[in-house]
Amino acid sequence: MSDEQLPSIIPRDETELVQVLGYCQERRRGLAVLGRGSKAGWGRPLKVYANLMLNAFAGLRFYEPEELVLSAGAATPMRELQALLDQKGQMFAFEPPDLGPVWGHDGENGTIGGAIACNLAGPRRFKAGAARDHILGIRAMSGGGVLYKGGGRVMKNVTGFDLPKLLCGSHGTLSVLTEVTVKVLPRPETERTLLLAGLGAREAVRLLTQALNGPDEPSGAAHLPAGLAPMFDFLVADTLAPANGRSATLLRIEGAPASVSWRIDSLRRRLPDFAAAEVLEAEPSRALWAAIRDVSPFVRRPAAPLWRVSLAPSAGGAAALAIARALPCHWFLDWAGGLLWVQVAGEAVAAGAVAGADAGAAADGGAGVVRAAVAAAGGGHATLLRAPEAIRRAVPVFEPQPEGLAALTRRVKEQFDPNRILNPGRMYAGV
Amino acid sequence: MLMMPEPDAGTMARRETIVADLRALLGADAVIAEEERRRAYECDALAAYRQLPLVVVLPEDTAEVAAVLRYCHENRIRIVPRGGGTSLSGGSLPLADGVLVAMGRFNRILGIDYDNRLAVVQPGVTNLGITKAVEEQGFYYAPDPSSQIACSIGGNVAENSGGVHCLKYGLTANNLLGIEMVLIDGTVIRLGGAHLDADGYDLMGVITGSEGLLGIITEVTVRILPQPATARALLMGFPSVEAGGNCVGAIIAAGIIPAGIEMMDHPAILAAEDFVRAGYPTDAESLLIVELDGPEGEVAELTKRVYDIARGLGATTLRASESEEERLRFWAGRKAAFPAVGAIGPDYICMDGTIPRGRLAEVLRRTSELAGKHRLRVANVFHAGDGNLHPLILFDANAPGELERAEAFGADILRLCVEVGGVLTGEHGVGVEKRDLMGEQFTEADLAQQQALKCAFDPEGLLNPGKVFPTLHRCAELGRIVVRGGVLPFPDLPRF
Numbered sequence: 001m002s003d004e005q006l007p008s009i010i011p012r013d014e015t016e017l018v019q020v021l022g023y024c025q026e027r028r029r030g031l032a033v034l035g036r037g038s039k040a041g042w043g044r045p046l047k048v049y050a051n052l053m054l055n056a057f058a059g060l061r062f063y064e065p066e067e068l069v070l071s072a073g074a075a076t077p078m079r080e081l082q083a084l085l086d087q088k089g090q091m092f093a094f095e096p097p098d099l100g101p102v103w104g105h106d107g108e109n110g111t112i113g114g115a116i117a118c119n120l121a122g123p124r125r126f127k128a129g130a131a132r133d134h135i136l137g138i139r140a141m142s143g144g145g146v147l148y149k150g151g152g153r154v155m156k157n158v159t160g161f162d163l164p165k166l167l168c169g170s171h172g173t174l175s176v177l178t179e180v181t182v183k184v185l186p187r188p189e190t191e192r193t194l195l196l197a198g199l200g201a202r203e204a205v206r207l208l209t210q211a212l213n214g215p216d217e218p219s220g221a222a223h224l225p226a227g228l229a230p231m232f233d234f235l236v237a238d239t240l241a242p243a244n245g246r247s248a249t250l251l252r253i254e255g256a257p258a259s260v261s262w263r264i265d266s267l268r269r270r271l272p273d274f275a276a277a278e279v280l281e282a283e284p285s286r287a288l289w290a291a292i293r294d295v296s297p298f299v300r301r302p303a304a305p306l307w308r309v310s311l312a313p314s315a316g317g318a319a320a321l322a323i324a325r326a327l328p329c330h331w332f333l334d335w336a337g338g339l340l341w342v343q344v345a346g347e348a349v350a351a352g353a354v355a356g357a358d359a360g361a362a363a364d365g366g367a368g369v370v371r372a373a374v375a376a377a378g379g380g381h382a383t384l385l386r387a388p389e390a391i392r393r394a395v396p397v398f399e400p401q402p403e404g405l406a407a408l409t410r411r412v413k414e415q416f417d418p419n420r421i422l423n424p425g426r427m428y429a430g431v
Numbered sequence: 432m433l434m435m436p437e438p439d440a441g442t443m444a445r446r447e448t449i450v451a452d453l454r455a456l457l458g459a460d461a462v463i464a465e466e467e468r469r470r471a472y473e474c475d476a477l478a479a480y481r482q483l484p485l486v487v488v489l490p491e492d493t494a495e496v497a498a499v500l501r502y503c504h505e506n507r508i509r510i511v512p513r514g515g516g517t518s519l520s521g522g523s524l525p526l527a528d529g530v531l532v533a534m535g536r537f538n539r540i541l542g543i544d545y546d547n548r549l550a551v552v553q554p555g556v557t558n559l560g561i562t563k564a565v566e567e568q569g570f571y572y573a574p575d576p577s578s579q580i581a582c583s584i585g586g587n588v589a590e591n592s593g594g595v596h597c598l599k600y601g602l603t604a605n606n607l608l609g610i611e612m613v614l615i616d617g618t619v620i621r622l623g624g625a626h627l628d629a630d631g632y633d634l635m636g637v638i639t640g641s642e643g644l645l646g647i648i649t650e651v652t653v654r655i656l657p658q659p660a661t662a663r664a665l666l667m668g669f670p671s672v673e674a675g676g677n678c679v680g681a682i683i684a685a686g687i688i689p690a691g692i693e694m695m696d697h698p699a700i701l702a703a704e705d706f707v708r709a710g711y712p713t714d715a716e717s718l719l720i721v722e723l724d725g726p727e728g729e730v731a732e733l734t735k736r737v738y739d740i741a742r743g744l745g746a747t748t749l750r751a752s753e754s755e756e757e758r759l760r761f762w763a764g765r766k767a768a769f770p771a772v773g774a775i776g777p778d779y780i781c782m783d784g785t786i787p788r789g790r791l792a793e794v795l796r797r798t799s800e801l802a803g804k805h806r807l808r809v810a811n812v813f814h815a816g817d818g819n820l821h822p823l824i825l826f827d828a829n830a831p832g833e834l835e836r837a838e839a840f841g842a843d844i845l846r847l848c849v850e851v852g853g854v855l856t857g858e859h860g861v862g863v864e865k866r867d868l869m870g871e872q873f874t875e876a877d878l879a880q881q882q883a884l885k886c887a888f889d890p891e892g893l894l895n896p897g898k899v900f901p902t903l904h905r906c907a908e909l910g911r912i913v914v915r916g917g918v919l920p921f922p923d924l925p926r927f
Contacts, residue, residue: 064787064789065684066680066683066684066788066789067787067788067789067818068683069787089686119628119633125627125628126627129601129605130627130628132636133601133604133605142880142883144883146876146879146880146883147876148874148876148877148879149873149874150877150881152785152852152853152854152872153787153852154785154786154787154817154818154852154854154857155597155598155785155817155818155819156593156785156814156817156818156819156857156858157785157854157857158590158591158593158602158856158857158858158860158861159854159855159861159865159869159872159873160869160872160873160877160878160881160899161637161640161641161881161884161885162591162604162639162640162641163637163880163881163884165604165633165636165639166632166633166634166636166884168633168636169628169631169632169633170632170633174632185688186683186685186686186687186688187686189686209546212548212657213545213546213548213569213570213657214657215657215658215659215660215725215726216726217725217726217729255729256729256732258728258732259726259728259729259732259733261728262726262727262728262729263726263728263729310626310627310628310630311626312544312547312624312625312626313546313547313548313626314544314546314547315625339627378624378625379624379625379626380624380625380626381626381628381630383630398630399630399631401630402621404614404619404620405620405621405622405631407618408614408618408620408634408887408888409631409634411886411887412634412884414887415884415886416880416883416884427631428631
């Protein structure tokens, strides 16, 4: 998972971590910061001195279900924490995806610190937020070697700057997380999904928008175009069988059983289109949304560029179609159109292997086409989540920033990690 | 005695030039120099502290804010931003040598996009003004601080304001999609937009709640939500604070997240009932108001469950609202709790700590002991769902020494909150009020790291100095706090 050519440094505690960072800071030696490395392929390629392995910072600190709070070492496997939450009928409401398989790694190998550092979010994003909305507190060490805490363990806290949020999505470039404290929530007792077959992307987004804009509180809203079903594993593909090769537009309702039934009926009354929808029961519904969350259709081709595009939800359908016209690719929409996943056909990327305009559009991993579609959609950002190293070297992995913002980003980096030793250049050159 | 940064003699001496320069930049009608008109800005809702600002400016667009900041930056003049002036922590307390930037002219709603469930507004629009603008279409803006009729959305961003519904719907930070902000050197940056996840560092997240120390917000994009189809409140009285607290824990343990859970202790119940006659049980030691909202089917189901939980835990009063009128009556006493306490005060100060909810009974018992020690009375209202405690300390400002005793009592309560694992402020902000207590919660290193962020935004410390941090280190000094370790390549570390 990590670069195995490099030495690994494994500090046993915070004291040793101080020593490591002090040493590397004085010698300006870069470190790849790794929990378990399940998402090490995310970002620009690193040129570093060693892998900094945080294995020692693992284990539950406390879990108080009635207080809705859990605290753990940053390298604690998500799997362990989710098993604990399961026992108490709770969950991380931001529905963190298990992304390791996107880069060809085994599943269920991510850490809580990784979920925070990458600001993960699943299908419930539009209702429940991302990791940033659930982080309460951190312990961390800055690249400058300052061991500090931020936030706390209570739900409501405006004391001082919200450094925990700043570290969410900083991809390990500002500080090394050693401990995180996260808000947890009750897991819905049950769920069902409405599946409507055969809609076009724009029509689907329009309908999902209507569903979200009413009082029935859906917690998942996705659109899978025709032909995507076989790219899921066979159980999920079977769940999608009612679509019969056509597109599937999906709406999830979660809660107490009586409430779920009531809201499904209410939705069907309000939006007659859904009268024709299939109802998926709890078990297939759960498996389906887990597969959407984990981008499962796109895990089998580790060389194919994969884009994660965040844009205005109402623009998602049009953007998807525009990209698909210009680029050989597969795609699907989540967040009622606000999240667009695009997998560029791998064979089209190998420059020269395929002739014609399509190959040209894909030689940059599809960056030109995808980012133009984001701009045409009125803004947002596209992240090249996965691509061969050569492409990630040549193309900005994260959305390029306007100069004023880029300069501010550099100044923040400078204050937290003055010698640029933590995941140097992972997000932006020089950051 | 509150110590503010020493006014800069050079700036004070140049006051007339500065006023003239600002008039040239913004036009005469946007600059307030006369003492009697500046007087209106001398304090916010923390009225115990007052200071005439050097000059007040009223910019009306982003370019004007940028011009003021650029000018102040070039001339090393301090700046204090001000929204609705409703801060309870003195966040917009002026400085004698500071330009007060009042954002009241930024009062327009710029756009509403129902398809993407958002509103783009100027920062001077009031919190309630956003809901008013979208309610006809069946939407609302969720965070509802009690000052929502007057507080500005820009101020809400600066303070990360909450309200009674944040357990379910989050604070301001969880309801923002984008901001435009002017940095101290006049650079304008835009973060986020109509999309859900902002890219790059979560600067919007850390600007939210930064109390005017990082920049001035000139545009805000907020999430709007469809109004819940229905809302119902349950009123419950309990024979002890513990029983009330246990009921809150049991509701959450049963997997229910109500829209709001409010608790009042006996003195607060009495004061509220005296004041508005809401029908509260005056024999109860604790009172809970639990509000459930959502689709009708959902609310009906959850009301039944919460009702059963409360009955099982020995509620002595238990009523579920049967009409919107009754729901509002249940709330009337809670919403009037502050003026009700004010009526018996004659004065009060409102504290704002957050604690782990399970420590409530202990904290209230020890608060009561502290009241005895300081010879003052206290009433407690509590956003019980998220542990945010508002002790209201009663005193008489005309009695010599009582304000000081009340402040000392308040500081003791906040120390107690930190001691049990909580924090100094849940929603009112640090401002000047809790500034000197920051060391109770944070170490020198914690504060240094926060100030490192400040240095990335405002290295000269011109934006709202004297707020949040007890001492603002020079950015050059901060480097020296850095712990330098590792003289040798750590021979005892395991490697492979």
